[in-house]
Amino acid sequence: MRRIYRYLLLLSIVVLLFGCGGAGPGSPGSGGFEEVGAYIDVVGASHTDPAGDHGDVWQMDLTQTVCDPGPPAVLEAWGDDLAVLTFRATSYDPNNPGGTMYITRYRVEFIPQNFNFGLPPVVEYDLTTSLAIEPDGDDVQGTFMVLRNRDKTEIAEAIENGIFTPSDWPLTYDMKLTFYGVDMYGNDFHFTWHRSIFMDHYNNC
Secondary structure, eight states: OHHHHHHHHHHHHHHHHHTTOOOOTTOTTOBSHHHHTEEEEEEEEEEEETTEEOOSOOEEEOSOOEEEOOSSOEEOOOOOEEEEEEEEEEESSTTSOOOOEEEEEEEEEEEEOTTSTTOOOOOOEEEEEEEEEOTTSOOEEEEEEEEOHHHHHHHHHHHHTTSOOOSSSSEEEEEEEEEEEEETTSOEEEEEEEEEEEEEOOOOO
16 A cells, blocks of 8 residues: 555656746746746657667666677667757747847756655766757757766665665656756856656666
């Protein structure tokens, strides 16, 4: 019964976070758009890794599986996890459009879900990027590294060595991406995007 409760709670969180993709006017974690004269929404999201495009499904594989011992051994495609996001900028007033907006930096944070105890911490990333978005113009797509393979290996080893003992699998986190930028007139802005993340030993052979 407790396991059913946990899954129902997890499902409710996923539904809640699915609606947190955009950074429209007044969205939590956004700022500076009033000065810019336009705001940015995330209108498309996809999770990719060397195994392929998984769509808007965020299952991150902690270890590389041996698909066939061989010889020669055949290993599953495995490596860094990436987020492919599509952005759309919209002016507050179409008759007075905002200037070109430039996303220059992003930060990745993984926040443990509070119903799964014993989760290992995940390293935070602060990375540069370069995207130009025109308010009321075409959608713009960007690819962002969100979890490196060496950090996944460290998580798996820490659990295997008993340093951390999760109360449940898969490991569940809130992945928070904060984007920072400036418009063509020098006005700063920032906004956030969230997804629930599931980490486990997935078999992608």
